[in-house]
Amino acid sequence: MSPAAPGTTTGSTAYETGIGGLGEPPANAYLSVRDLRVHFPTDDGIVKSVDGLSFDLARGKTLGIVGESGSGKSVTSLSIMGLHKPGTVRMQGSIRLDGQELVGAPAETVRGLRGKKMAMIFQDPLSAMHPFYTVGDQIIEAYQVHNKVPKKAARAHAIDLLGRVGIPQPNKRVDDYPHQFSGGMRQRAMIAMALSCDPDLLIADEPTTALDVTVQAQILDLIRDLQRDFDAAVIIITHDLGVVAELADDILVMYAGRSVEYASAHGVFNEPQHPYTWGLMASMPRLDRDPADRLMPIKGTPPSLISVPPGCPFSPRCAYAARVGAACVTERPAFHAPTSAHYLACHLDDGERMQIWSDEIEPNL
Amino acid sequence: MPTTDPLLKVTGLTKHFPIRKGLLQRQVGAVQAVDDVTFSVQSGQTLSLVGESGCGKTTTGRMVTRLLEPTSGSILFDGRELSHLSVGQLRPLRREIQMIFQDPYSSLNPRHTVGTIVGAPFEIQGVKTPQGTKRAVQDLLELVGLNPEHYNRYPHEFSGGQRQRIGIARSLALKPRLIVADEPVSALDVSIQAQVINLLEDLQEELGLTYIVIAHDLSVVRQMSDRVAVMYLGNLVEIADGHDLYTDSRHPYTRALLSAVPIPDTSRREKRERIRLEGDVPSPIDPPPGCRFHTRCWKATDVCRTQVPPLVEIAPRHEVACHHPEDSLVAAAPAQAAAPVEDAPSGTAASGTMTA
Ligand SMILES: Nc1ncnc2c1ncn2[C@@H]1O[C@H](COP(=O)(O)OP(=O)(O)OP(=O)(O)O)[C@@H](O)[C@H]1O
Ligand SMILES: Nc1ncnc2c1ncn2[C@@H]1O[C@H](COP(=O)(O)OP(=O)(O)OP(=O)(O)O)[C@@H](O)[C@H]1O
Ligand code: SF4
Ligand code: SF4
Ligand SMILES: [Mg+2]
Ligand SMILES: [Mg+2]
DSSP: OOTTOTTSSSOOOOOOSSTTOOOSOOTTEEEEEEEEEEEEEETTEEEEEEEEEEEEEETTOEEEEEOOTTSSHHHHHHHHHTOSOTTSOEEEEEEEETTEEOTTOOHHHHHHHBTTTEEEEOSOHHHHSOTTSOHHHHHHHHHHHHOOOOHHHHHHHHHHHHHHTTOSSHHHHTTSOGGGSOHHHHHHHHHHHHTTTOOSEEEEESTTTTSOHHHHHHHHHHHHHHHHHHTOEEEEEESOHHHHHHHOSEEEEEETTEEEEEEEHHHHHHSOOSHHHHHHHHHOOOTTSOTTSOOOOOOSOOOOSSSOOSSOTTGGGOTTHHHHOTHHHHSOOOEEEEETTEEEEOOSOHHHHHHHIIIIIGGGO | OOOSOOSEEEEEEEEEEEEEETTTTEEEEEEEEEEEEEEEEOTTOEEEEEOSTTSSHHHHHHHHTTSSOOSEEEEEETTEEOTTOOHHHHHHHHTTEEEEOSOTTTSSOTTSOHHHHHHHHHHHHTOOOTTOHHHHHHHHHHHTTOOGGGGGOOGGGSOHHHHHHHHHHHHHTTOOSEEEEESTTTTSOHHHHHHHHHHHHHHHHHHTOEEEEEOSOHHHHHHHOSEEEEEETTEEEEEEEHHHHHHHOOSHHHHHHHHTSOOSOGGGTTTOOEEOOOSOOOOTTSOOSSSTTTTTOTTOOHHHHHSOOOOEEEETTEEEOOSSOOOOSSSSOHHHHTSOTTSOOOOOSOSTTEEO
16 A cells, blocks of 8 residues: 555545544545544543544554553544443544444444444453353354354354464363463454454454563464455554554554544654654664664653643643744644645644654654 | 673572472472573673563562572572572672562552652661661652652652652662662553663663663563573573674574564565464473473474473573574574574574464
């Protein structure tokens, strides 16, 4: 895919100047999120976990969502899946899955879409699996929700799936309980469960964070293979930029509940444009960089989501805010695409950004 | 090239945790957590212990700090044997060897102020500070980049990175010479992680500290270490200077481990070779005989299944425990030198386990 078109291959550059402006969803988008806001009223105030998020995703494509702890990644995925506890959350904006609006849709409707149209892999497999039922029974149950088949056929399907995700001797291990599996095997079993109905959209929320690198490599290979076989749309959520570089076609960078940069993976890795993304890349130790070079941390810490600074949420930590002036602290930057389909939310003007990029950032990347 | 004696020299270090059963608590087996581990650390340098979950990194660190009694083996610190000292004999040494823990959230007592936490080592060891404990604590807070006014605050008022700094300040209180840092940054976000890594590097420079860093993140380890030791299932399988280990590892497991690290560069994803390891790590209760890696190694032969490979020096300052070590990618292997050596540590064409 050319570096031009996040989410699609149509390369729409139309955008609104609105906060979440990304224009009309392109025709091949299977999932379209527009200006999503997910707020939790609490005793201390309103937690604005997601506050203006937009992206598109086509079938057969992978979107990587990256951002630090608390930036709203998991809340986003739970919002798409309709898994927030009713009554605890205020949701605004739009989530369209295969043309169907999910924000404000009855819980029944959204539940009916889970399994077949969308499925999720959670960070902690134990929390998603019931300790008192065998791995096989849990896959069988998930399968039978959408497929009226006899138990025997469902069991054969479960064994087949376990084999496909690389569990040795699946016809024996199908009767094990989750605690009898190692961490990596549990993660694979949960992937098997999520895939039991061939979902069109697969959301993987930190699927490998708790795992060792060699197991992580196995799981990433697996997600890649399965996507190819099923032509699924995949969202992979992580704070590990290495993981998204391996898998993603497009990348969305989140900060304090907002999209700050959104482009092809190639674009984000080779020509990142947002100061926060610059900061992330410079602070990261990596195998392909000289260890004698000092890391360049981002100063300070992320804001509280109860009182996000007005203007740009990154302004208290941003090394370039001074070059812009008051706008960074008073005015929220629009999410826009100065160059074709590379979206960002930042007030720096394009000339200045290119200057900083070529003088200070690119030479050190 | 070190000409002096190492600050720490560990030889044949072993820890077997007994498994007991029944009314009489009879021993029915043992978790062979660490087995016959040998390494040394030069003063002012950093040695990292890497390897996957359960391979024995923390257990090794806890034996060095003598929070755990070794089953056997020797720990020479500055020429003194620590392995069999009693609690009383250890007391003065506790000042010289300190530990930093992984979890900045649970390792600080939430009911104590920062002042109490960082000042505790003075109280416990009965150390008199010339200008009073408060002043000493405030100096320490400043040293780790915290505000001395934080003295009366509680841990919950701080971010993860700041809490890790509090833990580091506490470990520095008694002016230790050796610090064992167990996953010092793995609970932190990338942007905060970099702050703590830089702090540890600065303190090492300023105070001449010696570090043993325990970590599973190979990119973090490369950033911080002079020497790197790779462990697998309780054994030390390879040890070398950081640069050599990352560019020219010789143990099959190290090669596999390094090839699995995702590199944040989209242009490399097509080119990278990855060694896929099959199966899971065996149980340390009943580890495979011979080389413990043989159940997953693509080069295993009969000798691997019966004889434990000794750790031998394969190149200067580079030791490997393997009957069939990989060829060097640098010097003596011109046929392979044509391969893009600097292009990420990856496996050589070994067998059908490779994937493009
Ligand atoms: N039910 C809830 N009520 C109130 N606040 C919530 C709720 N769920 C999440 N939050 C808050 O929303 C913010 C975003 O949380 P989220 O779990 O999406 O972060 P994340 O990006 O997934 O972080 P991590 O990388 O740590 O998983 C956090 O500050 C969290 O405390
Ligand atoms: N007190 C104990 N009793 C019995 N077994 C133990 C004990 N402590 C550790 N073990 C076992 O010893 C082995 C090595 O554990 P250790 O904690 O040293 O691993 P590690 O390399 O630090 O792993 P991680 O990366 O997960 O922290 C593991 O199999 C562990 O279960
Ligand atoms: S809008 Fe201003 S503060 Fe925000 S990232 Fe851009 S320059 Fe920095
Ligand atoms: S000793 Fe044999 S089994 Fe062990 S790593 Fe070397 S080749 Fe592989
Ligand atoms: Mg999360
Ligand atoms: Mg450990």
